[in-house]
Amino acid sequence: MSYNLEEALVRREAILKGHFELASGKHSSIYFQLARLLSYPEEANSAGNAIAELFRSENVESVIGPAIGGIVLSFVVAQALNLPSYFAEHRGKNFILRRGFKFHKGERVLVVEDVLTTGGSAMDVVELVKKNDAVPVGIGALVNRGNFHSDQIVSHALFEITAPMYEPGRCPLCLDKKPLEKPGSSPRKKK
Template identity: 45%
Template sequence: MSQAWNGMETLMRTGVLKEGHFVLSSGRHSEQYMQCAQLLQYPHEAEEAGRALADLFHDSEVDVVVGPALGGVIIAHETARALGVRCLFAERKEGVMSLRRGFAVSPGEKVLAIEDVVTTGGSVQEAVDLVEGLGANVVGIGSIIDRSGGNTNFRHPYKALLAHTIESYNKEDCPLCKEGIPVEKPGSRQTVKA
């Protein structure tokens, strides 16, 4: 890991870890939420995190880095810069992950998929499936934060800069709801009703 990236200290200093009452993209409720955009708004911090992710995959041959929009765009770019390769992002069109804006991968290209936070791994897996469907070879998956608790079904090596567990509850069992604490819906994905 890059000596310049300080893990939890960096996340706390940049305001990534939020405290309150949140509805996560899964629909579950939590007292914590991680918003990596708070870190990635600072170019130097994004560069350091990208360099640290590139270091995790230093033994892998990589031709291109791909990140799912929106959370994976900046960190994928910074990881690609550190590796000296090009960067693409995948985005949803009518609910389906696709490469747009003239982006393409060639059959046999070696792809590293990068995300900001992996919780279920759904978005980054969609990006992996997309590039594999176009004939690319995925060499690994990386993220700044692993919130999955080991609950991903990735077929490729997965590495994260930091693992962090956030307790979550079904709405019906949420102690914060029972206390009447107002709920926030952060993030970029559509969530279920609170």
């Protein structure tokens, strides 16, 4: 039986409805708080297995995700594939490898991310992998909420939803004076 992430998100209250400011600065009526899902080991393992299955034939050699949201996810996907798990950390606007993490030349690396919106963080990690002479083989995500797609790399998400997003100045929820929440999980800012 395949894992139904949408049901799990509802079950673990990881999909929130209201008025939110996203990491990009845009506003939306939907927010994914994946830490709530991943805090349950059986959910994290099930989701990790499901992502691992999507890339099992890709001869992946290691898995990496952007900290903080990608740390647990990388671990459970790597566990399912019996591979090492790494995470990338922010230094200023860039991601770097720390803690002695390194790839061998040509290592086939799967990049994972909890939520793809613009895909900015995931693509930054893809670039980090390339910069370290390794080969990014794909992006595996729990949720794709922004129709993320790249011509450079294959990506799969367990749950795809076109969640409305608004520029702050043109947000109907702001016009309705709904209180704005900033659940935030990332220090990353576009501007």
